[in-house]
Amino acid sequence: MSLIKFMVAGERVEGAGQPFRSVNPATGETNYEVSGASKADVASCVEMAATAATSLQWRNLKPHQRASLLHRIADGMMSRAEDLAITQSRENGKVIAESRKQVSNAAAVFRYYAAACETVGGELTPSRGDYLSMTTYEPYGVVAAVTPWNSPLTMEAQKVAPALAAGNAIILKPSEVTPTVAILLAEIAQAAGVPAGIVNVLTGTGRETGLELIRHPKVRMISFTGGTATGKLIAQTAAERLIPCALELGGKSPHIIFADADLEAALDAVQDGIFEGSGQSCVAGSRLFVQRSILDEVIARLQDRVKRIQVGMPFDPDSRMGPIASFQHRETIERFVASARDEGGEILAGGKRPDDRELEKGAFYLPTLITGLSGGARVCREEIFGPVLVILPFDHEDDLVAQANDTDYGLACGLWTPDVTRAMRVARQIDAGTVWINTYKQLSVSTPFGGFKSSGLGREKGLAGLRLYQQSKSIYLGGMSI
Numbered sequence: 254m255s256l257i258k259f260m261v262a263g264e265r266v267e268g269a270g271q272p273f274r275s276v277n278p279a280t281g282e283t284n285y286e287v288s289g290a291s292k293a294d295v296a297s298c299v300e301m302a303a304t305a306a307t308s309l310q311w312r313n314l315k316p317h318q319r320a321s322l323l324h325r326i327a328d329g330m331m332s333r334a335e336d337l338a339i340t341q342s343r344e345n346g347k348v349i350a351e352s353r354k355q356v357s358n359a360a361a362v363f364r365y366y367a368a369a370c371e372t373v374g375g376e377l378t379p380s381r382g383d384y385l386s387m388t389t390y391e392p393y394g395v396v397a398a399v400t401p402w403n404s405p406l407t408m409e410a411q412k413v414a415p416a417l418a419a420g421n422a423i424i425l426k427p428s429e430v431t432p433t434v435a436i437l438l439a440e441i442a443q444a445a446g447v448p449a450g451i452v453n454v455l456t457g458t459g460r461e462t463g464l465e466l467i468r469h470p471k472v473r474m475i476s477f478t479g480g481t482a483t484g485k486l487i488a489q490t491a492a493e494r495l496i497p498c499a500l501e502l503g504g505k506s507p508h509i510i511f512a513d514a515d516l517e518a519a520l521d522a523v524q525d526g527i528f529e530g531s532g533q534s535c536v537a538g539s540r541l542f543v544q545r546s547i548l549d550e551v552i553a554r555l556q557d558r559v560k561r562i563q564v565g566m567p568f569d570p571d572s573r574m575g576p577i578a579s580f581q582h583r584e585t586i587e588r589f590v591a592s593a594r595d596e597g598g599e600i601l602a603g604g605k606r607p608d609d610r611e612l613e614k615g616a617f618y619l620p621t622l623i624t625g626l627s628g629g630a631r632v633c634r635e636e637i638f639g640p641v642l643v644i645l646p647f648d649h650e651d652d653l654v655a656q657a658n659d660t661d662y663g664l665a666c667g668l669w670t671p672d673v674t675r676a677m678r679v680a681r682q683i684d685a686g687t688v689w690i691n692t693y694k695q696l697s698v699s700t701p702f703g704g705f706k707s708s709g710l711g712r713e714k715g716l717a718g719l720r721l722y723q724q725s726k727s728i729y730l731g732g733m734s735i
């Protein structure tokens with residue numbers, strides 16, 4: 254069986270850590286073995302990244318030269334688009350059309366930060382004497398980027414592009430479930446002319462490779478996307494080491510339909526918002542709040558829609574929902590649905606694996622609708638990260654806001670009503686980093702993204718996403734008579 258080696262300073266390396274298997278969740282077959290990075294591998298990678306980060310060749314790159322490198326990475330991604338999309342879908346089972354869309358979005362992230370390199374400057378601050386005072390923004394040095402399995406294409410581009418634009422070296426530690434998109438990205442960066450040691454990838458488990466990486470004294474900043482429990486552990490390490498960390502964590506986002514909403518449009522969004530990517534999206538609208546007067550109609554129409562969602566192989570163009578990304582994660586989802594049954598919930602659709610024999614070897618699970626629970630039920634409080642929608646009624650705005658905010662999370666929210674005044678009033682009261690009004694899951698690289706409460710710290714994307722990877726330095730230039 255082939256062994257995938259990770260990438261350090263432009264070289265493919267077979268690590269001394271424990272190798273692990275990448276499994277195709279649609280078939281249960283092994284894709285390949287992947288090399289694990291040991292403590293010594295991590296140390297040598299960080300040393301090389303630290304040397305590369307401080308090299309004059311990298312530090313003194315002019316903004317337009319840095320921008321052109323980022324554009325070349327975007328070009329490289331587009332020329333290897335199919336390779337990237339197939340790799341992601343083979344490892345996490347995402348339907349191929351979604352992976353293809355994510356490649357173009359990921360390339361666009363590099364173009365956005367290329368533009369930022371050339372247009373975002375420092376500041377001349379008001380001087381209180383005979384000097385010039387200015388603020389410049391400098392890289393941290395070595396950034397450790399730890400990523401999850403649901404959308405490695407997007408998550409990794411969102412970290413690599415701004416980290417490079419800001420002048421850092423980066424070491425990616427991708428999820429064990431999706432280990433190789435990051436390696437392809439590092440190869441593309443190398444082919445684009447990024448100096449050796451600036452983009453590196455270490456594969457391995459979180460508790461070994463990931464933890465070793467974030468503990469290394471020469472790692473000066475951590476950028477993490479993943480679950481809230483892991484995020485808290487990462488924050489503890491960052492606190493002990495007194496280094497900044499950005500955390501993009503889980504969600505339990507409310508999706509709200511008022512009685513006056515355009516129901517067809519709202520239901521399209523509700524359906525995509527929870528079932529796209531088999532619900533394995535941090536912004537999945539997993540709690541659906543429906544104004545009581547339209548509850549029966551919404552339930553009936555959703556049941557009808559869910560029956561028609563084509564669950565199938567990721568590479569079949571007719572499939573709308575692929576498998577769950579791993580067999581282990583499907584078991585977690587099954588335990589959640591069992592807990593809903595135990596707590597008195599009514600399963601209106603799904604709640605089981607498909608009967609289709611063609612799919613029985615894969616980690617498939619049907620789109621699931623649950624009702625009859627209160628907001629205190631486990632499936633209403635904890636992130637399931639699967640194709641499970643819980644439907645909850647509300648009577649009026651105050652009751653709605655209280656229910657929607659009754660969660661530890663605060664990543665996103667969607668709401669549907671043509672009444673703009675009400676929409677804005679509710680949007681301002683919801684504790685979430687992103688609120689969508691009469692749309693859902695619209696994401697733009699120019700607009701900051703991140704969570705309130707247990708959904709995270711810091712903002713990726715936009716210019717905030719560039720500053721995340723920089724520290725400010727104030728310079729006073731004296732001897733000036735102005």
Ligand code: NAD
Binds near residue numbers: 401478479501535638
């Ligand atoms: P996870 O927290 O289990 O793992 C994420 C990454 O952390 C993996 O690479 C893993 O190997 C690593 N890791 C695990 N323990 C570690 C440790 N002690 N030290 C260092 N690294 C460690 O998350 P997951 O199951 O891969 O992904 C699903 C989660 O990601 C969901 O909660 C989802 O909401 C979240 N997510 C959030 C966003 C966002 O932008 N807010 C986006 C996508 C996914």
